[in-house]
Amino acid sequence: MMKYKLFGKSGLRVSEICLGTMTFGQEWGTGADKEESKKMFDSYANQGGNFIDTANRYTEGTSEKYIGEFIAYDRDRFVVATKYTLYDRRDDINASGNHRKNMMRSVESSLKRLNTEYIDLLWVHMWDETTPVEEVMKGLEDLVSSGKVHYIGISDTPAWVVSKANTLAELRGWSAFVGLQIEYSLIQRTAERELIPMAHHFGMTITPWSPLGAGMLTGKYNDSIPSSGVRLTEKSLKINERNRAIAKEVSAVAQELGVSPAQVALNWLRQQHSQVIPIIGGRKASQIEDCLGCLNFTIPQEQMKRLTEISAIELGFPHDFLNLPTVRVNVFGDNEEKLIYHRNT
Template structure:
């Protein structure tokens, strides 16, 4: 395992993050406590130190299990948890990004994790209600009180993240150091805005869904059952062709499809730290095998071609020949070549 800085911070984290949404069986699937520890132990023995959980995962069992697993060496672990999602039905203030829910949720997470501090607190998703300055000031106060060390943001539009960090920098508040969103060969739309923004703002990217809920392992091509429903976009005709390409490349390289799919998400010129979950220890061991090889450029190109998307407006418009000619007077290619 190698390590990277978490975005604009000096925090050292492993190049794979362990996702623990599967720790607990309250949602009808996942791993019991014994198997959860085996997953955690396999990740620890591989050198991982970066763990992702949330206040709502398996109704709190994920945080409780994790608190027990890290207790013997708490300061070694970089633990990230989240707030936003409701954890009491029928009570409006037990959800959202406002200050009351933020402090309440963090206090309860600290109890479940049995720790004095959270290394990385994520805004789980944007609630489209709470003002940016209220969220940022609340997060900054949590850091000032020592309850949280760093902050990140998940599943939020690029313009809000950009606005947030600009405001934080202007007012001298702590800014987001990392961002989390779905990204895989089946979900490449973050390439339009979220990924370029992350690179420009020096945000570490921790993508989730790298294997498309299992679709990119080829299990559905083999007729196996899983949690992805038949009518999901992860199981349509195009997704099937992408999954088949992943399987073909895995066979050619002598590795597993999951390893190929995870490896692909890491091949960008910016900090990419995939969040990898498992419900069995054998699954996490298989996924960690993605660290043992590098995808050749020819394989990356095949995967890119099979999963290509349209970037849409304004990206397609700006790269059109007519716009380049009008904007640069025929000098565009010379300008680009000079920069390269």
Template sequence: MNYQLLGRSGLRVSELCLGTMTFGTDWGWGADKHESFKIFDAYADAGGNFIDTANRYTEGSSEKYVGEFIESDRDHWVLSTKFTLKDRNDDLNFAGNHRKNMMRSVLSSLKRLNTEYIDLLWVHLWDNTTPVEEVMRGLDDLVSRGLVHYIGISDTPAWVVSQANTIADFRGWNAFAAIQFEYSLLQRTPERDLIPMAKALDLAVTPWGTIGGGALTGKYLRDETGRVPKDSTRRNKNSSKVAQTVVDIANELDATPAQIAINWARQREEVMIPIIGASKSTQLTDSLGCLSFEIPAEQMRKLNEVSQIELGFPHEFLKSDGVKEETFGGMYEKLHNHRIKS
């Protein structure tokens, strides 16, 4: 496995991140401890060093398993976990992004993980309540204390992330180095604002859901049952068309549909580090097979076309011929071509 920098930091992480939401059976599904270790071991053997978990994954079992698995070589692993989601019912301060829950959650995660520090702490999602300044100052304090090395943010609007990093930069606080959101052939809406923002701010992108919750493996084309209801957007006419294209291209390239779906994300214009998870070690081994090839340009074009979305306003408006003419007075094409040549 190759390595790359985590955004604008100097931290080296592997090109695939291991998602461990399936570690533990507390939610009625997932992998038991023995199978979780087999999944972890397969990832380690492939050269991976980047692990993603969260305080609420399988009610804490995920963190406990991960902590035990990496204990013998803790400093090798880039360990990331999250806070925000509640881990005690009927107590308002056991959820959210405010300082009290942040500090409590981190200390609880450190105990479950049996470690003295977290390499990357994610804000799990934006709570629409806590002031941006409170969140960023609290995270900066955690880094200053050595409890956390880097910070990231997940499932949050682009304007919030931009505001947060701008405030952090001007005040000399630690800023987000990475962002996490759902992104796949079935979910390309991050291309409107989140991905351009990540590129502008030099944030690492670690997309989750790159196989569309399993839909892009073609299992719903085979009418396999699952937790996703039949009226889900993952099983509608459009998603079925996309999934069928993925299956067809996988057959052409002697690959599996999961490998095609993951590599589509990896081969986008932006640098991406997909989070791959599994409930069985054989599933993870299959996903890791994406490292052995690239999707040719023609097949990438087909995937892009079948899954394309409208960017909407103002993006479609700003690139329209009328706006170009009114803005540049006929000089747009010359200016555009000059920038490409430069």
């Protein structure tokens, strides 16, 4: 079932769905134990999946440890992506951030937990707004040159920073970011303003996290709201009338096509661009299996239009301004006809 794509401007071949492993481990109180984590991994791998996403911070390092064990039988088959930036030592002021010291320390720790000699794809987890771009890119280039990292990507960072970084890399002959990881779904489309056009310009693969809107797009919150007094979470914060209307339309399309709402939400993303590879996750194997069902069909154009329209956002300035209709106006001055284009506002 699984097909493969080149990752960004590289020759790396990855599966068209990525397995997210933030729920591998129970340290955060919401994840899966080792046995269920292995079942999720096997469900994905048995259908040809080879692209695994984790981070040094996930479940206090347990996610990386589990993955290291799960892939040990054939390490080279899998494309393992992990991240650095977030702390993994609370009492060490330099154990977080994008700077070189934390980068090198974090990568060495991830290599030990993953029980591997190399990381296929290293993500900058998020921008810290203090480390110079030059320091980050030179450090990443040194990791690639050493063979400890093969490719680099960046997550949760302003478009202008990524643009500066890749332009600098091109100028210096360093490794550039080939992937962009962002929150992107039918209920979170603001990345379409700057980040996604930027990624297309640089030929970067986009790996959306939370493609199901923290579960909102599965339909389980269509007719329910959190009870009063419940601590606000990512899920409950997303439960509002706009998002519920989008989720109900997703469920309606799913019923028409005879598939699950989760599969519809994933395929809306996949059909946006060939370089979009959603990250799926869950707490049990059945959820992974359901998500992988999106590989079996394509959403027809009519339903795609309905989903796109109900979830539409305002792009804002300057996009709305630049997309205004233009009219040709003749201006006469000094006995000479001049042609200008005037915004019809």
